Amino acid sequence: MTAETARQIVLASRPKGKVTPTDLRLEETEIPAPGPGEILIRVDYISLDPYMRGRMDDVKSYAPPVAISGVMTAEGVGTVIQSSHPDYVEGNIVLAPTGWRSHALSKGVGLRKLDPAFAPVTTALGVLGMPGFTAYAGLFNIGRPKPGETLVIGAASGPVGSLVGQLARDLGLRTIGVAGGPEKCAYVMEDLGFNACIDHRDPEMAAHLATACPNGIDIYFENIGGAVWQAILPLLNTFARIPVCGLIAQYNGAAKSGDDRLPQTMRAILTRSLTMRGFINFEFAEHYPEFLATVGPRVADGTIRYREDIVDGLENAPEAFIGMLEGRNFGKLIVRLAH
Ligand SMILES: NC(=O)c1ccc[n+]([C@@H]2O[C@H](COP(=O)([O-])OP(=O)(O)OC[C@H]3O[C@@H](n4cnc5c(N)ncnc54)[C@H](OP(=O)(O)O)[C@@H]3O)[C@@H](O)[C@H]2O)c1
Numbered sequence: 411m412t413a414e415t416a417r418q419i420v421l422a423s424r425p426k427g428k429v430t431p432t433d434l435r436l437e438e439t440e441i442p443a444p445g446p447g448e449i450l451i452r453v454d455y456i457s458l459d460p461y462m463r464g465r466m467d468d469v470k471s472y473a474p475p476v477a478i479s480g481v482m483t484a485e486g487v488g489t490v491i492q493s494s495h496p497d498y499v500e501g502n503i504v505l506a507p508t509g510w511r512s513h514a515l516s517k518g519v520g521l522r523k524l525d526p527a528f529a530p531v532t533t534a535l536g537v538l539g540m541p542g543f544t545a546y547a548g549l550f551n552i553g554r555p556k557p558g559e560t561l562v563i564g565a566a567s568g569p570v571g572s573l574v575g576q577l578a579r580d581l582g583l584r585t586i587g588v589a590g591g592p593e594k595c596a597y598v599m600e601d602l603g604f605n606a607c608i609d610h611r612d613p614e615m616a617a618h619l620a621t622a623c624p625n626g627i628d629i630y631f632e633n634i635g636g637a638v639w640q641a642i643l644p645l646l647n648t649f650a651r652i653p654v655c656g657l658i659a660q661y662n663g664a665a666k667s668g669d670d671r672l673p674q675t676m677r678a679i680l681t682r683s684l685t686m687r688g689f690i691n692f693e694f695a696e697h698y699p700e701f702l703a704t705v706g707p708r709v710a711d712g713t714i715r716y717r718e719d720i721v722d723g724l725e726n727a728p729e730a731f732i733g734m735l736e737g738r739n740f741g742k743l744i745v746r747l748a749h
Contacts, residue, residue: 416441417724418511421476425466428662429735433466434482434728442515449495451488451506451514456724457535458484458731458743463661472690482510485540487524487531498523505534510727512747529709536742537709537716538702540691541569544655546701547694548631549574552653552687557582559628560647562619564588564638566598566607567717569742570655573705574631575604576714583629586622588615588638590737597740601715610634616641626650632686635659640671643678654688662735717741723748 415438422435444450465476465483476482486508490498495518498504505522508514524531529538536542549555553574561578565571566587575598579585587598587607595607606622608615619641626647632639636659646652678684708714719741721730727745734743 414441415439416511416513418481418509419724419727420479420481421466423478424468425463425662429463429466429728429732431728431732434731436725441513444492444494444515447495447517448493449490449498449516449518450492451486451504451508451516452491452749453486453488453508453512453514453747454749455488455532455535455720455747456484456486456508456510456727456745457539458727458734458739458745459541460656460658460661460734462731463735484508484510485535486511486514487534488514503531505539510724510745512724512749529706532718532720532742532744533709533716535744536569536718537573537714538706539569541742542573542705543694543698543701544691545570545573546577546705547691547697548653548655548689549577549629551694551697552685552689553578553629553631553651555581555583555629558584560584560586560623560625561629561631562586562588562623562627562642563631564610564634565656565658566602566604567594567740568633569716571631571633572598572602572716573714576602577705578629579603579605580713584623584625586619588619588634594740597717601717610638620645629653631655633658639675643671643674646678646682646684648682650682650684652684652686654686658735718744720744720746722746 418437420435423433425433468475490502503524507520524534561583563571563574566589575585585604587604588610589595595609598604598607608618623645627645628647630642630652632654633656635657719739724747
């Protein structure tokens with residue numbers, strides 16, 4: 411062991427609207443000692459994901475909230491440094507539900523061993539992890555893509571959006587991204603090969619979307635909600651499918667973007683026979699091996715590209731997380747821990 415103490419970030423208070431730095435608190439604790447059958451993981455990377463904003467609120471949801479003074483939830487990649495578990499030895503690299511902390515105990519539940527020769531281990535938090543699987547599961551199970559159709563995807567430079575778009579591109583769909591700012595849009599078109607990318611901060615966003623989708627939209631993979639949904643709604647074709655994956659524009663409770671379009675949304679669902687279907691990735695968990703077998707080799711050979719935004723230091727996780735909710739990350743947001 412190289413560190414004297416363990417560090418963790420806990421929820422100090424429930425945010426009122428936007429998360430502020432004082433809602434999260436860095437604490438030092440003793441490095442825990444593994445009991446019988448347990449392993450001790452030195453956490454090397456933690457994943458920061460939009461869903462964590464929901465865990466900060468005490469509301470009914472698909473998962474319970476983090477308690478006040480509880481360690482923030484996260485998946486991490488780490489190295490086993492002590493083990494009395496029969497399946498793990500020192501030096502194993504694992505994906506684990508670690509939380510925002512430098513050292514985590516585990517009984518081996520929910521762990522996946524990682525092989526750095528297969529792909530960089532950080533990909534298990536992004537393109538080959540939960541976000542990538544979300545893209546794959548939502549696109550194929552709900553989106554049901556067909557060549558020649560038009561797909562629109564928001565947060566297009568991030569781990570979910572970038573994979574949805576590249577899978578659709580390879581199937582022969584017209585693929586349109588929505589992203590924040592010219593730099594992200596250039597990456598989405600030039601590096602990821604989307605047909606077009608619309609900057610949602612551009613006041614002419616709705617007009618640019620209409621121009622980019624001359625045949626309407628057959629699949630809108632919803633990651634955003636708010637103003638982008640309002641621009642999408644008039645463009646949806648009859649029988650369009652809408653996997654409702656995320657609503658990040660609403661997570662800080664600040665998406666009051668003008669008119670309430672609920673009546674128009676309901677009318678469009680009826681008159682255009684739309685299928686809107688919310689999902690949380692784990693409902694499709696049985697497809698995980700097929701996802702890894704399909705997407706893994708394509709990440710390895712470079713036909714599927716991904717981008718990571720790596721921030722150093724657990725102490726910088728709160729600011730990075732706050733930034734992600736405002737679009738300041740560029741690629742899968744990961745915190746690298748120093749030991
Ligand atoms: N259902 C599930 O199981 C599941 C699983 C994983 C993720 N998700 C959802 O998928 C979405 C993308 O997740 P991710 O991990 O790939 O995130 P990400 O792209 O790495 O980061 C979030 C991005 O959202 C965009 N954003 C933030 N506020 C916005 C706003 N007001 N309007 C438009 N865009 C905004 C920003 O990108 P720009 O700068 O480009 O706008 C930001 O970089 C999120 O909604 C997340 O909750 C759902």
